[in-house]
Amino acid sequence: MSTHMKRTAGLDFIRQIAADDLASGKHKTVITRFPPEPNGYLHIGHAKSITLNFGLASEIPGGQCHLRFDDSNPETEDMEYVEAIKRDVKWLGFDWDKHLYFASDYFEKLYGFAVSLIEANKAYVCSLSEEEIRKYRGTVTQPGTDSPYRNRTAAENLDLFERMRSGEFADGKHVLRAKIDMAAPNMKMRDPLLYRIRHAPHYRTGNTWCIYPMYDFTHCLSDAMEGITHSLCTLEFENNRALYEWIIDNVPGPFKPRQIEFARLNLNYTVMSKRKLVELVEGGHVSGWDDPRLPTIAGLRRRGVTPESIRSFCDRIGVARANSVVDMALLENSIRDDLNLKAPRVMGVLDPLKVVILNYPEDRDEELDAPYFPDDPPKMGYRKVPFSRELYIERRDFMEDPPKKFFRLAPGREVRLRWAYFITCVDVKKNEQGEVVELHCNYDPQTRGGDSPDGRRVKGTIHWVSASHAVPAQVRLYDRLFAEPMPDSGKDSDFIQHINPHSLDIVDAVVERSLCDAMPGGYFFTDPEDHTAGSPVFNRIVPLRDSWAKVAGKSK
Ligand code: ATP
Numbered sequence: 001m002s003t004h005m006k007r008t009a010g011l012d013f014i015r016q017i018a019a020d021d022l023a024s025g026k027h028k029t030v031i032t033r034f035p036p037e038p039n040g041y042l043h044i045g046h047a048k049s050i051t052l053n054f055g056l057a058s059e060i061p062g063g064q065c066h067l068r069f070d071d072s073n074p075e076t077e078d079m080e081y082v083e084a085i086k087r088d089v090k091w092l093g094f095d096w097d098k099h100l101y102f103a104s105d106y107f108e109k110l111y112g113f114a115v116s117l118i119e120a121n122k123a124y125v126c127s128l129s130e131e132e133i134r135k136y137r138g139t140v141t142q143p144g145t146d147s148p149y150r151n152r153t154a155a156e157n158l159d160l161f162e163r164m165r166s167g168e169f170a171d172g173k174h175v176l177r178a179k180i181d182m183a184a185p186n187m188k189m190r191d192p193l194l195y196r197i198r199h200a201p202h203y204r205t206g207n208t209w210c211i212y213p214m215y216d217f218t219h220c221l222s223d224a225m226e227g228i229t230h231s232l233c234t235l236e237f238e239n240n241r242a243l244y245e246w247i248i249d250n251v252p253g254p255f256k257p258r259q260i261e262f263a264r265l266n267l268n269y270t271v272m273s274k275r276k277l278v279e280l281v282e283g284g285h286v287s288g289w290d291d292p293r294l295p296t297i298a299g300l301r302r303r304g305v306t307p308e309s310i311r312s313f314c315d316r317i318g319v320a321r322a323n324s325v326v327d328m329a330l331l332e333n334s335i336r337d338d339l340n341l342k343a344p345r346v347m348g349v350l351d352p353l354k355v356v357i358l359n360y361p362e363d364r365d366e367e368l369d370a371p372y373f374p375d376d377p378p379k380m381g382y383r384k385v386p387f388s389r390e391l392y393i394e395r396r397d398f399m400e401d402p403p404k405k406f407f408r409l410a411p412g413r414e415v416r417l418r419w420a421y422f423i424t425c426v427d428v429k430k431n432e433q434g435e436v437v438e439l440h441c442n443y444d445p446q447t448r449g450g451d452s453p454d455g456r457r458v459k460g461t462i463h464w465v466s467a468s469h470a471v472p473a474q475v476r477l478y479d480r481l482f483a484e485p486m487p488d489s490g491k492d493s494d495f496i497q498h499i500n501p502h503s504l505d506i507v508d509a510v511v512e513r514s515l516c517d518a519m520p521g522g523y524f525f526t527d528p529e530d531h532t533a534g535s536p537v538f539n540r541i542v543p544l545r546d547s548w549a550k551v552a553g554k555s556k
């Protein structure tokens with residue numbers, strides 16, 4: 001694995017633990033894993049876990065991160081998700097090398113571990129119903145009650161467990177439970193379920209199994225079998241740690257991974273739980289898992305966000321044990337900072353207003369040189385932009401009656417057309433509704449390239465596109481999916497009603513010709529699904545800086 005993950009921050013608490021374990025000789029290297037369940041697409045929260053697991057392993061000689069599909073739940077898992085997850089992890093810039101694993105490949109071994117627990121009298125088949133099991137479990141303040149089946153003999157349990165496997169019983173008839181302590185203060189330790197019966201085909205093992213291991217049983221033993229040194233998971237698994245350790249201590253096998261919990265990423269103005277993402281996708285509220293408004297990796301990629309900016313975001317938020325909510329603006333800023341370095345500046349007009357240059361000859365046009373990187377022209381050189389008598393400018397770059405701080409075009413006012421000429425507005429044409437439909441201007445031929453020979457200054461510089469050369473394009477202005485910072489703080493599906501009605505505005509824009517060549521589109525990204533040379537479609541990668549800060553400020 002390459003070491004391209006340059007981190008700027010110091011050691012977080014997990015990297016410190018890893019460093020200590022190497023220093024003390026407890027481990028010779030670090031083996032981590034990223035363990036998604038293939039029941040949905042990856043999102044930016046997963047990116048935090050991916051950059052932590054793969055990043056940490058990449059920083060240590062001999063380190064390795066495994067990609068393991070945690071696929072012990074037949075009902076919701078699918079190969080489509082496996083493929084999507086692999087694609088996304090690779091795209092983020094990480095490599096599992098030979099270490100691709102599936103928990104479902106361990107089913108036979110896991111069964112063997114369960115048998116060994118039964119033989120050691122540490123697990124039993126319980127025949128209470130789901131409802132009864134819940135009742136017997138007690139509450140946080142009250143101890144549970146032993147199941148009447150708790151004292152079955154090992155021989156009885158082995159027989160029943162084998163018959164569970166062979167398909168003799170219906171779903172829910174029996175479960176396999178660990179025999180720990182029904183009075184344990186930690187509820188997870190009150191004889192937790194290890195296996196359940198599910199007569200459902202599994203996307204990889206088909207009908208081979210009708211009993212499936214529970215997450216808590218599968219996860220720790222998969223870690224142990226793969227020799228994972230540091231098993232990193234999110235804080236909600238803190239109470240599962242005792243069970244994790246109990247299981248690996250009680251099955252034969254020398255390797256003991258250590259579970260360490262960190263705070264999950266919470267982001268405002270979005271939702272990340274898979275259940276909610278599925279609801280958005282299946283309810284048709286977005287166009288699919290790769291809708292550019294979703295926090296999914298596939299959506300971010302389609303919008304034009306780069307893997308570098310996602311990694312840099314994860315680096316900025318860091319890793320800690322305290323839960324918090326990260327502001328969406330931080331992600332947007334990471335995207336902008338990355339684009340700022342990489343995005344060539346080209347011109348497009350989202351809301352075109354026609355400008356006629358009265359003193360420019362009708363039969364003429366010319367080509368002007370425009371640098372792709374105004375602050376660093378040699379970086380990518382110049383392109384030719386055509387100029388002619390009729391142009392489009394952005395409607396909001398003109399005001400008939402401008403307030404004090406508006407420096408762009410207005411009647412009688414002179415501004416610079418970027419890379420072109422100074423123009424002065426001499427007349428305003430309106431339609432019957434009184435809306436401005438066309439501006440008449442004069443240009444100063446002495447200002448070619450945007451410099452005045454006499455040192456005359458203008459305060460405003462605006463962008464433009466030559467009307468006869470302009471390429472019409474659909475531009476999709478994506479914005480935050482939710483208008484509320486905490487869309488899912490309410491009940492169940494309430495979050496749907498907080499969808500931002502302007503999360504997608506589609507505009508008919510005009511863009512300069514060069515944008516349609518095989519050029520990365522600056523702050524606008526050619527939509528990988530819908531764009532064609534004949535009918536260009538661009539996605540705005542990130543909304544204008546601080547537009548939300550202003551909105552938030554106003555509502556206070
Ligand atoms: P959900 O609860 O929405 O179904 P999940 O956490 O169960 O998501 P998994 O596929 O099990 O999804 O997650 C794989 C890994 O990614 C786990 O180790 C999990 O802890 C981690 N992960 C998931 N969401 C986040 C998040 N928001 N921040 C950091 N890590 C996350």
Ligand code: MG
Pocket residue numbers: 037
């Ligand atoms: Mg999970």
